[in-house]
Each structure stands twice: as structure tokens, then as C-alpha cells.
Amino acid sequence: MVAVLSVFAFHLTGSPRGGFVGVDVFFVISGFLITGNLLRTASKHGNISFSRFYWNRIRRIVPAATLVLILTWIVSMLVFQPFRAHQVGIDAFFAFIFMSNWRFAMEKTDYFGAYDAISPIQHYWSLSVEEQFYFVWPALIFVISLVVLRKAAGDSFRMRLTGTVMALVIATSFAWAVYMTKNAETWAYFDTFSRVWELGTGALLATAVGPLARIPAARKPLLSWAGLGLIAVSFGVIAEGSVGLPAPWMLLPVAGSALVIAAGVGGEPKGQSFLRNPVSVYIGNISYSLYLVHWPVIVILGSLVTGRDAYFMVTAVAISFGLAIASYHFVENPLRRFTRDTWATTIDGFSRGRGRLSPSNRNAAVAALTLVTLGLATYAANPNLFYRPAPPQSKNTSVAGSAVTTATNMPSTGLTPQLKLGPKGTSLQQDISAALTSSTWPNPLDPTIDALGTNHGELVAGVPGCGAPTPEPGPGECTFGSPTAPLRVVIVGNSVAAGYAGPLSDMALNSGGAIQFHTEALSACNFSEQLITSADKNYLSVCPARKQHAVDFINSTKPDVVIVSNTYATKKVEGTDQTLSPTEWTQSVRALIDKFRPSTKKIVLLAPPPGDVTIVDCYGKRSSTPQDCVGEPSAFWSEMAAAEQELAQAVGGTWIDSTPWFCNSDAQCPSFVGSTVTKADSAHMTRAYGDKAIAAMRETFTSQGIF
Numbered sequence: 001m002v003a004v005l006s007v008f009a010f011h012l013t014g015s016p017r018g019g020f021v022g023v024d025v026f027f028v029i030s031g032f033l034i035t036g037n038l039l040r041t042a043s044k045h046g047n048i049s050f051s052r053f054y055w056n057r058i059r060r061i062v063p064a065a066t067l068v069l070i071l072t073w074i075v076s077m078l079v080f081q082p083f084r085a086h087q088v089g090i091d092a093f094f095a096f097i098f099m100s101n102w103r104f105a106m107e108k109t110d111y112f113g114a115y116d117a118i119s120p121i122q123h124y125w126s127l128s129v130e131e132q133f134y135f136v137w138p139a140l141i142f143v144i145s146l147v148v149l150r151k152a153a154g155d156s157f158r159m160r161l162t163g164t165v166m167a168l169v170i171a172t173s174f175a176w177a178v179y180m181t182k183n184a185e186t187w188a189y190f191d192t193f194s195r196v197w198e199l200g201t202g203a204l205l206a207t208a209v210g211p212l213a214r215i216p217a218a219r220k221p222l223l224s225w226a227g228l229g230l231i232a233v234s235f236g237v238i239a240e241g242s243v244g245l246p247a248p249w250m251l252l253p254v255a256g257s258a259l260v261i262a263a264g265v266g267g268e269p270k271g272q273s274f275l276r277n278p279v280s281v282y283i284g285n286i287s288y289s290l291y292l293v294h295w296p297v298i299v300i301l302g303s304l305v306t307g308r309d310a311y312f313m314v315t316a317v318a319i320s321f322g323l324a325i326a327s328y329h330f331v332e333n334p335l336r337r338f339t340r341d342t343w344a345t346t347i348d349g350f351s352r353g354r355g356r357l358s359p360s361n362r363n364a365a366v367a368a369l370t371l372v373t374l375g376l377a378t379y380a381a382n383p384n385l386f387y388r389p390a391p392p393q394s395k396n397t398s399v400a401g402s403a404v405t406t407a408t409n410m411p412s413t414g415l416t417p418q419l420k421l422g423p424k425g426t427s428l429q430q431d432i433s434a435a436l437t438s439s440t441w442p443n444p445l446d447p448t449i450d451a452l453g454t455n456h457g458e459l460v461a462g463v464p465g466c467g468a469p470t471p472e473p474g475p476g477e478c479t480f481g482s483p484t485a486p487l488r489v490v491i492v493g494n495s496v497a498a499g500y501a502g503p504l505s506d507m508a509l510n511s512g513g514a515i516q517f518h519t520e521a522l523s524a525c526n527f528s529e530q531l532i533t534s535a536d537k538n539y540l541s542v543c544p545a546r547k548q549h550a551v552d553f554i555n556s557t558k559p560d561v562v563i564v565s566n567t568y569a570t571k572k573v574e575g576t577d578q579t580l581s582p583t584e585w586t587q588s589v590r591a592l593i594d595k596f597r598p599s600t601k602k603i604v605l606l607a608p609p610p611g612d613v614t615i616v617d618c619y620g621k622r623s624s625t626p627q628d629c630v631g632e633p634s635a636f637w638s639e640m641a642a643a644e645q646e647l648a649q650a651v652g653g654t655w656i657d658s659t660p661w662f663c664n665s666d667a668q669c670p671s672f673v674g675s676t677v678t679k680a681d682s683a684h685m686t687r688a689y690g691d692k693a694i695a696a697m698r699e700t701f702t703s704q705g706i707f
Contacts, residue, residue, distance in 0.1 A: 021234045021253040023126050024198050024246075026291075028257035030130055031202025038141050039162065039206060043155050047145040053138055057131070063335040064292055064327050065127065069095055072120050072296040079300055083450040084620040088120060095124035098131040105190035108535060120299040123291070125190050132192045133199045140165060156210075163207035166200050173197035177247035182575075186535040189246055197247075201254050205261050213266025220269030227259030228274070289327035294320040301379070303621045311382035315375045322371030329364035424699040425660055428673070428692075432663065435670035438626045441619075442675035446688050452616050452680055460684045463501045466519055469538045471545035478519045481508030485516035487707065488559040490600075492550045496608040497521035497565040499685050503694040504563075507707075515707065518559070520550035526566050529591035533574040540574065547592065554596040561706055562596065564589065565606040567683050568640035582643035589644075593651055603653030604706055605644045609662050611637045614682045615671040629671035631682075633659060654704055661693045661700075 041048050069092045076088040094103040104125050109118075141162060148158045173196040180188035188194045205212070215223070234252040238245070263269045268276060283290070297320045305312055357365065379385065421429065447459045466478040491497050491504060501519040508517035524539035525546055526532040534540045554562055566589070571580040580588065593603060612631020618624060633641075641657070648655035662678055663669035671678060678689045685693075701707040 021231060021238060024250050024253045025231065025257045026126065027130070027195065027198035028202040028205075028254055028261065031133075031199035032205050032261050033202070034134060035137070035141075035166075035203035035206035036209065038138055039159070042141060042145045042158065046149060048138055048142055050138060050142070057134065059336050060332075061127070061131065061288075064289055064332045065124070066096060067327070067331055068292040068296065069121060069124075072300075075296070075300055076120060079303060079622060080620050081449065081622055081624075091119045091121050091124075095121050095128065098128040101125035101128040101132075101190040101192060105187045108186050109190070118299060120296040123295040127291075129190075129192050129195045130199065133196060137199075137203065159207045159210065163204055166204045166207065170197045170200040170204060173200060174247060177250075178244075181244055181247050183537050184535075185245065194246055198250065198254050201258055202261065205258055205265075209265050212262050215262070215266070217267065217270070220263040220267070221271050223259045224263035224269045224272050224275075227256040227261075227263065230256030230259065286321075286324045286328040289332055290320060290324035293323040293327060297323065304385075304623075305379070305382055306384040309382075309384070311378055311384070315379045315382070318371045318375030318378065322368045322375060325364050325371070326368040329361050329368075420703065421660060422699045422703060424695040428661065428696040429664065431673045432670060435626070435673045436630060436664060436668055438670075441624075441626060442672060444675070445672060446676050447686060449616060449619050449677075452677065452686075459686055459688070460495070460499055460680045462498045462687070463505050463519055466501065466521075467498060467523060469522070469536075469542050471542050472549040473520060479516065480505040480518075481511060481516035482513040483516060485511070485513055487514060487561070488516045488518070488557070489561040489563065489707075490518045490520060490550075490554055490557075490559045491563040491565065491606075492520045492547075492554075493527045493563075493565040494521065494525050494567055495523035495684060496567050497527070497563070497606075498523055499609075499690070500563070500565055500606060502687060503690045503697055506691075506694060507698050507701075518553075518557075520546065520553060521565075522546045526571065527564055527592060528566070528571070528585065528588035530580070530588045531574040532580075533572045551592065551595045555599045558599045560600065561602045561604060562600045563604045563606050564593065565608060567608050568611055568637045569683070570636075582639045585640065586643045586647040590647055590651065597651060602706060603648070603651050604656060604704075605648045605653060606656045607641055607644065607658040608683055609679055609685050610634075610659050610667070610669055611682050612669055613671065615677055615679070616681070618671070626670065626672070631669045631671070632663070632667050633669070654706065656700060656704060656706075661696055 038048055038053070041053075073085070073089050073092050077085040080088065091100060091103065094100040100121070104119075104122060109122065144158060144161050144165065147161065148154075151157070173193060177188060177191075177194035177197060180191055180194050231253050234249075234256065238249050238252065260275075263272075274280065294316075298316050301312065301316055301319075302308070305315075452459060463478065463480075466473055468474070485508070489504065489508070491501055498519070498521040501517075501521055504517050505519070508515040522539060522543065524534035524536040525543035527547060527550070531540070531543060571585045571588075572578065573580065589605075597603065610631070610633035612634065613629050615629050618629040641655075645655040647653075659667055659669075669678070673689065673692065676688045676692050677686050680686045698707065
């Protein structure tokens with residue numbers, strides 16, 4: 001009950017704590033119950049029956065899970081655009097074969113990412129881990145039972161040997177989890193081998209039921225409440241971004257779950273009505289069905305309404321519990337208890353007109369129907385249901401028919417007031433303003449949303465051949481333009497700098513021998529003294545060497561201009577819980593700039609594209625309009641921009657505001673201009689838009705005295 005409510009609360013509210021903790025509680029409980037059943041079977045029959053075990057698992061797990069997968073896919077085809085519905089179908093296939101955790105790991109999925117884009121069946125990853133564990137664990141118990149039979153030993157020997165094996169598995173898995181968490185955090189979250197120790201903890205408890213049953217009754221309440229306390233503490237101290245997830249932080253909820261289970265072996269502890277009252281027991285009974293249905297309801301509902309207000313909460317809770325009750329009483333339970341005799345009796349009863357629901361099932365049908373009706377009524381009453389944002393109007397833009405005129409004084413974000421735009425910038429602003437007033441999507445978009453969803457990395461602006469995770473760029477591969485050019489430019493930074501390198505290299509190649517450009521940029525490698533964490537450990541591992549190479553290259557070649565560009569995202573120091581403030585971040589950047597500052601004439605801090613919406617997310621539903629995908633620089637983006645502007649002044653450099661290339665004068669940013677998608681995600685310019693905006697970019701660099 002604690003597990004299912006914590007997971008449900010996490011998904012409903014978006015708070016990561018419940019989701020982190022609830023899954024681990026599930027794993028411990030599952031390991032205890034299933035292992036206990038296996039050991040009792042082995043004790044009674046001398047060994048386990050694979051056919052009986054897996055048939056029982058299939059009846060228990062597969063029917064309800066498969067039905068939810070099918071219904072979710074069907075609804076996704078009605079609600080989402082074809083490209084996203086297709087992705088849901090692929091996710092459903094991997095979930096059906098209990099391999100979804102590996103799919104999400106390979107896709108580098110952020111489990112706590114944006115709900116608009118997340119898969120409605122992403123929660124099946126934990127079910128996949130569980131079933132993979134139970135594909136192997138019964139075989140180990142089978143082998144152990146053979147050893148017991150050969151030695152003619154008793155149940156106590158079986159328990160000790162099984163416990164010893166599981167203890168070794170737990171130790172190995174936990175060590176692996178700690179290693180993977182440090183080196184590949186996203187992969188570790190979904191990795192079966194990083195999660196086995198949690199299931200194994202429950203299994204180990206099942207091998208120790210004899211000693212646990214002898215715990216004095218007076219101590220059981222203390223153990224139980226201590227366990228619940230540890231789980232409660234987990235909610236407070238474990239959060240998204242915490243170092244050590246899933247290991248070692250998950251020791252807290254796992255240990256808490258183990259204490260609660262241990263306290264209940266051989267008799268429930270006194271004073272524990274929280275877990276034993278009828279409501280808690282019933283929620284525990286329907287927990288599997290609730291687990292299956294709640295996440296698709298929340299994700300699909302979230303794509304149909306705006307915000308997570310009271311209407312959303314009531315709708316999601318009512319429909320989720322209504323569907324869970326229906327699934328438990330009319331799918332999960334009947335098929336779990338299915339036999340040929342019960343099937344024949346049921347068919348015969350209905351054929352003779354005698355088929356009737358039991359009182360409990362009649363009550364369940366009424367409750368399910370009532371809850372679903374309540375949810376649908378609340379959904380229909382939601383004032384945001386039919387809300388559509390009006391096309392934004394710029395204060396400096398007037399639209400008359402197809403003619404659009406834009407003022408040449410560009411207030412932008414307020415960081416660079418009265419930025420004077422030239423003819424190229426003004427022309428781009430006209431196109432941006434036209435896009436902001438569009439009520440229909442261009443057909444086709446360039447690149448298409450399907451392509452962005454499947455080939456995102458290939459469509460981000462950049463320089464082919466310069467993005468490999470190596471300590472230094474390939475010799476001669478990342479330098480463009482004449483070797484005798486009077487102006488030599490170098491760019492450093494992470495993936496944003498790599499994106500800008502595409503247009504900059506084209507500027508050099510088309511400069512008539514006036515500019516030579518070299519890129520030292522590397523994805524996931526922030527140009528700062530401190531190492532900033534990233535999920536991509538391949539790139540992060542070579543980041544210190546790449547930054548040092550960039551500094552050495554600048555000091556040895558003494559270029560005329562050095563451009564520094566990084567994402568304006570949260571900067572968390574690798575291996576710690578420290579998150580840098582904007583001021584701390586710029587201090588870290590300056591520490592590296594100071595190492596080459598005497599070796600260049602000009603230092604330029606180039607702002608990344610304004611972080612706002614991701615078109616693949618907001619375009620995903622069939623009812624989307626261009627206004628759904630209009631964004632603006634976030635407050636954090638503006639804070640980082642202000643801090644970098646101060647840094648530029650402190651080092652005698654120039655800060656370049658990127659918003660005029662992506663947004664209108666009121667900082668309203670369309671997701672496309674003309675028919676070209678501006679950004680492949682929330683922060684990275686598409687290659688196609690780099691080609692479209694290159695003239696305005698070149699004009700800005702020239703007007704700022706850089707080129």
C-alpha cells in the first residue's frame with residue numbers, strides 16, 4: 001500500500017521523491033513474497049516446477065498488463081500524432097516481452113523528464129526488471145534444491161544455502177549499482193543488474209522467516225514503525241539529481257521495507273492499523289492494476305489539458321482508481337483463478353441465463369463506473385479543456401495582410417536594450433513575427449517531426465567529424481577557412497558551442513579567405529574549471545583532457561577571437577551534490593578564461609538559444625497548434641545570461657544575445673520560422689535553422705566588431 005501510493009503520488013504531482021522510493025519498496029515486497037512461495041513449493045515437493053511457476057506468473061501478470069498495453073496504444077493513436085503513437089507502439093512491444101527497461105536505458109530516457117513527451121507505458125520498466133529477475137532466480141533455487149536432495153539435507157540447509165547464494169548476489173549487485181550510478185547514472189536507473197539487490201533483499205528475508213518469527217512481540221512494533229520511518233525519511237532526503245541514485249541512497253527505503261516485512265513475519269505487530277485497516281488492505285489488493293493504469297491515464301490526460309490543477313488531480317485519481325477496480329475484479333482476479341472447470345461453469349451459466357455477478361463484483365462494477373463517470377465529468381468541467389493561447393502580438397510588430405514590419409530597435413530580453421538590427425536581422429525578425437501569428441503548422445516542416453523524433457542527434461547543428469568523444473579534435477578535421485586568413489577564430493564549450501560551430505564554419509568557408517575558424521567544442525563538456533555532470537559518461541570522461549587541449553591550443557596558436565558558449569542549464573558539479581549558482585558558474589568559467597586570456601585579442605561569450613519548449617513534445621498531440629509551441633526564455637536562462645554579461649564586462653569581452661535570432665522583440669519564440677524548425681529540443685538549434693539564420697548571425701558578429 002505504501003509503495004503504490006508513493007508511486008501514484010509521484011506521477012500525479014510530478015514530485016520525484018515518491019517515484020524513487022515506491023519502486024524500491026515494490027521490489028523488496030515482491031522478492032519476499034515470490035521467494036517465499038518458491039521455497040514453500042520446494043519444501044513440499046522436493047523441488048520447484050518451472051511450468052507451474054511460470055504459468056502462475058503468466059496468469060497473474062500478463063493478461064492485465066497486455067490489456068493495458070493494447071488499450072494505451074489504441075488511445076495513443078487517437079490522441080497523439082502518428083510519430084509519437086508509433087513510438088508508443090514500439091514501447092508497448094518491448095514492455096510485452098518484458099524488455100522495456102533496456103529500451104528506455106538505450107534511449108537514455110530521463111524517468112523524471114517532461115510529462116508531455118514521456119511514454120505512457122514507461123512505468124513498465126520496473127515490471128520488466130522484476131520478470132527478468134524471476135526468469136533466473138527460480139533456476140538457482142532449482143539447482144539449490146538438487147544439492148539439498150543429493151545431500152539428503154533438510155529445509156534448514158536449503159534455507160541457509162539459498163540465503164548464502166542470495167547474499168552473494170546482493171553484494172555483487174549492490175557493488176555494480178554503486179559503480180554504474182557513478183559512471184552511467186541514467187543506465188543504472190533502468191539496469192536489471194543494478195536493481196537485483198533490491199529484489200534480493202526481499203528474497204533474503206524469505207530465507208530467514210524462521211529466525212524472524214522468533215522476534216519478541218514487544219519489539220515488532222518498534223521494527224515496523226522504524227521501517228516506516230526510514231521510508232518517510234527517504235521521501236525527504238532523496239530527490240531528483242541526488243548523487244547516488246539508485247545506489248547507495250536506495251538503501252534507505254530498501255532497509256525500511258525490510259524492517260516492516262521482518263516485523264510482520266510470524267504475526268502482525270500491534271498498533272499498526274495504518275497498514276492493516278480495510279482501506280489499506282484493499283488498496284494493496286488492487287495495487288498491481290493501479291500500477292498498470294495510473295501512468296497511462298496521467299500522461300494521456302496531461303496531453304489533453306493544460307496544467308496540473310485540482311481538475312487534473314480529481315480526473316486522474318478518479319479514472320485511475322475506477323479502471324484499477326475494474327481491472328482487478330474483471331480481468332486480473334478471474335484470469336488468475338482461471339481453470340478449465342471454472343471457465344466451463346461460467347460459460348454454461350451465461351448460456352442458460354444464470355450468469356450473475358457476485359455481490360462483491362456488483363459493488364466493484366458500481367464503484368468503477370461511478371469513479372470513471374466522476375473523472376469524465378470533472379474533465380469536461382475543466383475550464384482549461386478548450387483553452388487555446390491567442391497568437392502573440394509583438395509591441396513592435398504590426399501585421400496587415402501578409403505584410404509584416406518590424407522595428408529595427410530590438411529590446412530583446414532586456415539584457416541588451418536597443419540592440420540595433422541590420423537588414424539581415426530585420427528580415428529574420430519579420431519571418432519570426434510571421435511565424436508567431438500562424439494558426440496552422442507548415443506542411444512539411446524542415447526537418448519533419450518524425451525525423452526529429454528518430455534522428456535527433458543527426459539534425460542538430462554542428463560540424464560533421466568534430467563531435468567524437470576524444471581528448472582532442474582530429475588533426476586538421478576541425479579547422480575551416482584559409483590558413484593565411486587575417487582573422488582566426490576559435491570556439492570552445494559544450495553541445496551549444498558545437499551547434500554554433502556549424503554556421504561559423506560556413507562563415508569561414510565563404511569569407512573569401514578572410515576568416516579561419518577552429519572548433520574545440522565537445523558535447524556534455526562545459527567549458528568551466530569545475531567538471532559539470534552529464535548523463536553521457538563517454539563524453540564526460542574525456543572532458544578534462546579536451547578542456548586542457550583547448551587552453552593549450554589557444555595559448556600556442558594565439559587566435560584573434562575566442563568564443564565561449566555553453567548551455568544555460570543547471571550546473572551540478574560531478575561527484576557532488578553541489579549545484580552552482582549563476583555567479584558561481586561564471587566564476588568557474590572565468591577560471592578557465594584566465595588561463596588563455598593573454599593569448600587572444602577578443603573574448604566573446606555567446607548565449608545559447610533561449611531555453612523554452614521542445615517541439616517534439618508540444619507537437620505530439622493531434623490537437624496541437626503552433627501557439628502550443630511558442631516559448632520564451634526561462635527565468636533561469638535570463639539569470640545565467642545576466643551573469644555571463646557581467647563576466648564579459650569583467651574580462652573586457654563581449655556578450656552576444658542570441659534571442660534576436662530566435663525570438664521577437666517581446667522575447668516570444670516560435671518553434672519554427674517559415675517552414676524551418678528552430679530547435680531540435682529545448683536548447684539546440686537545428687542544422688536547417690542554422691542555415692536560415694546564418695546571415696543574421698554574421699551581421700551581429702560584424703556589428704559587434706568581432707568579424
